[in-house]
Amino acid sequence: xxxxxxxxxxxxxxxxxxxxxxxxxxxxxxxxxxxxxxxxxxxxxxxxxxxxxxxxxxxxxxxxxxxxxxxxxxxxxxxxxxxxxxxxxxxxxxxxxxxxxxxxxxxxxxxxxxxxxxxxxxxxxxxxxxxxxxxxxxxxxxxxxxxxxxxxxxxxxxxxxxxxxxxxxxxxxxxxxxxxxxxxxxxxxxxx
Amino acid sequence: xxxxxxxxxxxxxxxxxxxxxxxxxxxxxxxxxxxxxxxxxxxxxxxxxxxxxxxxxxxxxxxxxxxxxxxxxxxxxxxxxxxxxxxxxxxxxxxxxxxxxxxxxxxxxxxxxxxxxxxxxxxxxxxxxxxxxxxxxxxxxxxxxxxxxxxxxxxxxxxxxxxxxxxxxxxxxxxxxxxxxxxxxxxxxx
Numbered sequence: 001x002x003x004x005x006x007x008x009x010x011x012x013x014x015x016x017x018x019x020x021x022x023x024x025x026x027x028x029x030x031x032x033x034x035x036x037x038x039x040x041x042x043x044x045x046x047x048x049x050x051x052x053x054x055x056x057x058x059x060x061x062x063x064x065x066x067x068x069x070x071x072x073x074x075x076x077x078x079x080x081x082x083x084x085x086x087x088x089x090x091x092x093x094x095x096x097x098x099x100x101x102x103x104x105x106x107x108x109x110x111x112x113x114x115x116x117x118x119x120x121x122x123x124x125x126x127x128x129x130x131x132x133x134x135x136x137x138x139x140x141x142x143x144x145x146x147x148x149x150x151x152x153x154x155x156x157x158x159x160x161x162x163x164x165x166x167x168x169x170x171x172x173x174x175x176x177x178x179x180x181x182x183x184x185x186x187x188x189x190x191x192x
Numbered sequence: 193x194x195x196x197x198x199x200x201x202x203x204x205x206x207x208x209x210x211x212x213x214x215x216x217x218x219x220x221x222x223x224x225x226x227x228x229x230x231x232x233x234x235x236x237x238x239x240x241x242x243x244x245x246x247x248x249x250x251x252x253x254x255x256x257x258x259x260x261x262x263x264x265x266x267x268x269x270x271x272x273x274x275x276x277x278x279x280x281x282x283x284x285x286x287x288x289x290x291x292x293x294x295x296x297x298x299x300x301x302x303x304x305x306x307x308x309x310x311x312x313x314x315x316x317x318x319x320x321x322x323x324x325x326x327x328x329x330x331x332x333x334x335x336x337x338x339x340x341x342x343x344x345x346x347x348x349x350x351x352x353x354x355x356x357x358x359x360x361x362x363x364x365x366x367x368x369x370x371x372x373x374x375x376x377x378x379x380x381x382x
């Protein structure tokens with residue numbers, strides 16, 4: 001066992017759980033309000049957080065503060081969209097995500113216990129049907145645009161960029177500014 | 193000081209945590225740990241699901257009789273046999289973080305919110321059983337979807353789009369295309 005890793009996990013995980021609670025991502029009323037478009041607090045938070053972290057990430061990689069080996073881009077395939085849609089059913093119904101429900105349980109939301117239990121059963125269900133899906137529904141695993149790709153050049157050679165030949169920090173910076181501007185311009189609600 | 197943060201402060205701090213995770217270790221992800229927890233339990237019942245073998249040179253290799261757990265040189269089997277790993281401890285720490293934040297400064301979860309959120313009660317009534325069945329079903333769909341997609345809100349949406357991963361944008365599109373109409377149809381009242 002690597003103790004440095006365990007300490008890092010405790011610090012970053014603890015911080016993440018606490019911050020999810022403080023930004024109210026652990027509150028299903030806020031999640032449902034976001035999805036119903038009647039309370040866009042969390043939409044603004046998430047858009048801004050993605051833009052802000054992305055901007056700093058690409059700047060810090062450009063000046064060699066963050067090693068590009070820390071980049072972990074996941075593969076893009078048909079199942080990412082289909083899985084997202086299946087995720088959306090549960091997300092819209094319950095108002096929790098896999099992570100927020102764990103911090104929510106810590107904060108005293110006990111219905112999270114049942115959400116987590118359902119999640120454990122759902123994850124195991126997928127483990128059991130994976131072999132069958134691969135054989136019978138292989139279109140789900142068809143890669144999109146090469147799979148493990150990013151829009152901006154990250155500097156990590158295992159991850160090809162779709163927008164190649166342009167400085168990655170510039171591309172990511174423009175996207176990041178769009179996200180942050182979106183967060184700023186989005187009204188507090190779109191519906192009543 | 194029983195209040196939460198405004199959107200700008202929230203976004204700055206949440207973004208900083210995601211950045212900190214990448215800077216120190218790797219991008220945040222959660223949904224894989226549901227598989228690891230499952231395997232931790234079921235591999236005790238069926239040892240073929242997670243096997244550790246030591247080769248002639250003394251290196252440990254991992255494998256599983258299940259195709260999914262066997263993926264990427266048995267990394268899921270490996271992590272469930274070595275449960276005190278970064279990813280799993282991270283998730284336990286998230287629980288503690290939520291606990292501490294609700295105690296120190298809050299917002300506290302009100303008593304009538306503890307089992308059934310307000311928006312559910314207003315729209316679907318105060319039946320305890322109904323909410324728990326709903327929460328269970330929601331968890332089921334969320335994790336089937338996350339595993340098919342290979343990540344969830346933290347791994348795909350936040351960490352993914354932060355790195356400008358194509359998969360992050362695709363996942364977000366799939367999620368919101370369904371979650372928004374579902375929430376609008378199920379929850380008519382605030």
